[in-house]
Amino acid sequence: MSNPRHSGLGPESPSTRASGNRSRIKSGMTIVAGLLLAGCAAVATAQQSESAPPAQAGPPPAPPPQTLSTRPDASGGEALYVAKCAMCHGPGGMGTGLLARRMDTPLLEERDNLAAPFVVIAARNGIGNMPAIPRGEVSDEDLQAIAEYLAAGPHGGAE
Ligand code: HEC
Numbered sequence: 001m002s003n004p005r006h007s008g009l010g011p012e013s014p015s016t017r018a019s020g021n022r023s024r025i026k027s028g029m030t031i032v033a034g035l036l037l038a039g040c041a042a043v044a045t046a047q048q049s050e051s052a053p054p055a056q057a058g059p060p061p062a063p064p065p066q067t068l069s070t071r072p073d074a075s076g077g078e079a080l081y082v083a084k085c086a087m088c089h090g091p092g093g094m095g096t097g098l099l100a101r102r103m104d105t106p107l108l109e110e111r112d113n114l115a116a117p118f119v120v121i122a123a124r125n126g127i128g129n130m131p132a133i134p135r136g137e138v139s140d141e142d143l144q145a146i147a148e149y150l151a152a153g154p155h156g157g158a159e
Contacts, residue, residue, distance in 0.1 A: 066090035077149030080142050081109070084133070085123075098129055109155045119147035 066086040068074065074082050081089075088095035089108045100106035108114065120143055126132035138146070149155075 063090075063092040065092075077145035077147075078155070080138070081146045081149055084138050084142070085146065088130070095130060105154075108150055109153055111150065112154045114147075114150045114153060116144070116147035116151040119150050120144065123147075 064070065066082060068079060068082055071078075071082050085095075085108070087093060090096065091107065095108075096106045099108075105111050108119075122130065123133045123138065123143055123146075133143070
């Protein structure tokens with residue numbers, strides 16, 4: 001006997017017969033599982049073609065973020081605003097979205113009613129869901145420039 005697995009047992013030994021049965025059962029189950037899967041896939045395909053085309057599912061794509069590279073002409077307070085605030089206050093930003101719930105003009109740059117001291121206090125202390133912006137992130141001087149830029153609005157820069 002050269003095969004160590006079957007040493008001492010012939011080809012028709014109970015153990016090989018049993019494993020033969022098992023593999024028949026196994027392949028039978030594989031076929032059943034395959035049929036079930038195929039059935040599910042068919043149902044899924046049918047359901048898909050009933051509803052709207054998948055390309056139109058989900059929310060519309062977010063507007064591209066505004067950064068200094070999308071607004072290369074910005075300078076001074078405007079550039080600082082783009083660098084430090086526009087990630088939340090640009091079109092589609094989180095700040096814009098939350099402000100839209102309570103004001104007609106959610107973009108800070110389009111406001112004609114922002115006073116510079118209010119902007120400074122809101123940014124330093126945080127306001128509602130906006131986190132406080134520390135001096136390590138935006139210096140007093142830079143925040144003052146941003147506040148003056150916003151107070152001089154409305155600006156069309158956000159479009
Ligand atoms: C992490 C996101 C985020 C950043 C960064 C951010 N803000 Fe805000 N900001 C918000 C959110 C959110 C609100 C709305 C808060 C609310 O209504 O709960 C808000 C509100 C404000 C308001 C209040 C407007 C009003 O009339 O009530 C001002 C002013 C403001 N932000 C200025 C700034 C300035 C200036 C910067 C940059 C120095 C800045 N924010 C950076 C998220 C941000």
